[in-house]
Amino acid sequence: MGFLMCGFAKRAILDAKVVAGYAHPLRTVRHLLSGKVVLTFTIKDSKQKIEQICQRVKQGESCAIVLTGDACFSEKELLQKIPCDFEIIPGISSIQVAAARCGVSLDKAHVLTLHESGERELLEQKLREVVDSIKRSKPVLLLPRPYDLMPNEIASLLISFGAPKHTTVRVYENLTLENETQTQATLASLPRKTYSDLTVMVINV
Template sequence: MSKLYIAGIGPGSEDFVTPAARKAVASAKITIGSKRALDLFPEVNEVVQLNVKDVQEKLEMAVNLVLEGKSVCVLSTGDPGFSGVLKPIKRIIKEKELEKDINLEVIPGISSLQLCAARQEISWDEADLMTFHGRENSREIIDILDNGRPTIALPSRSTRDMAQFLMDNGVDPQRKVAICERLSYEDEKMVSSTLEGVANSDFTYMCVMMVY
C-alpha cells in the first residue's frame, strides 16, 4: 500500500537529519519540499519543489499522488508537529474525508526550539514553547510571557515585528531576550539583547527568540 510520509528534517544542517527521515525519503517514489530541504537528501528519487506561495497546492498534490498509488514523502523544516506541515496535511485529509484511505506516517525531527534550548543550556521542559505563526496579534501570548517561565518562540514575519508587538502590548522593553539565528549552520549566531534592542535590529527570518 502506498504511504504518505511527513518527515522532519531538523533545523537545517545535515548533521541533524535523522536516519529515519533518510529512510523515508529513500522509500518514497516522490519527495516534496523546499529547495533547502531537498538539498539535504542526495538519495532522493523524484522531487517536487515547493515555495511559500504554493504550499497548499503542493500538499494537496501529495495527498492526491498517494491516492494514485505512489508513496510520497513531504519534508517539513524542524519537526512536522510544531509549525510544520502535519496540521495542514491532516486538514486536507479530513476535508476530503480520506482518513481511511491515506496511510500516514509522521517522522519527528529536531526542532529549532530544541536546539535553541540546548544552546542556551536550559531544560526545555521548564520553558514554554510558542509560535507566532497564525497568531501574530493574539493577546494570549502576553499571558504566556508573564507566567515566570522562559518562553522559546518562533517569530512569524520577523523578530523585529515580534518584539514590537510585545512592547506595544505592555511587555517591558528591557525584558531580556536571546536571539538564536541560523541554528545548526556554520554562521550560527547567538545574541543576548532586550526587546527594545531586537526591535531596532535586523536578523534573518531563520531565528528563534527566547524571552526570559
C-alpha cells in the first residue's frame, strides 16, 4: 500500500532516525529505510519495543512507527500502548479501499472492526448487531480478527444469529498489494480456506 501513502507520512519516515513497526508495514516502506535504525516488533513484544522507542524519543531521537491499519480504528489498541507524546498521520485505510471497490458510501454503511483483543462474547455481540443491519438492508464493512475470528467462522456465526444464508459477501485480501484477491459468494457458500490476516469483508452489497 506504499503507493497510497500520503506525503506527510513519507516525510515523517524520511526524517526519522528510527523507524519501527510490524514486519508487513515495514516491508511496504522498505525503499524509504536506507540508513535508518529499523525495529521490528510483533503483537507479543509490541509493548516492550514501543517503550524502547519512547526512551529514544526522550533522548531526542526522531522516531516513526509505521502501520498499515487505520491508526484510529483497527490499530487503536496499539496507540494505547504508547507512553509518550506522538502525532498521528492518517492514511488511506483498507476499509476506504474496500468501500471504493464496491461503491459503498461509508455514511450509509455499518463499519466495524473485530481486530481487537477482549472477550469473544463481546465480539459476538457485535456480529449480532451486524445481523440487524443485514435485515435492514444496510451494507456492512468488517475487519475480521486474525486468526481466530476469520471469514468462514464469521459467516457461520452470522447465519446462526439469524442472517439469511443467501446474504452476499465479498472478501478482499491484501488490498492494493500485488497479491490482492477478491472472493464473491454468499454467507452459506463462502469457500472454506485460510484467508489472509489482511482481510476486509463487505457484506450485503
